[in-house]
Amino acid sequence: MGTTWVILIAVVALIAGVALGFFIARQYMMKYLKENPPINEQMLRMMMMQMGQKPSQKKINQMMNQMNKMSDKK
Structure with missing residues (x-):
């Protein structure tokens, strides 16, 4: 018991x-x-504008893809 x-x-x-x-x-x-x-396209666009760059949609897509690849490796 x-x-x-x-x-x-x-x-x-x-x-x-x-x-x-x-x-x-x-x-x-x-x-x-x-x-x-997590960083999204709008945040990325704001960061690029603050750094003095004019972000194009192509460049934003490239950076998002690169960031996704880096996070997938971890």
Whole structure:
């Protein structure tokens, strides 16, 4: 009878730990993406204009493709 309770408590603790870990990781990722949004075409266009370049759609597409390739390698 004593080992059944130990196993039951261990299983409940494991399930609670997984659930708690999931919600903590989810909250952390939501906070991270809110503070550091992924770069999109509009942000890229603004950065290029701030650097004094006139961005064409072709150049923006090339830079987005290059950034996607770099993120795929990681």
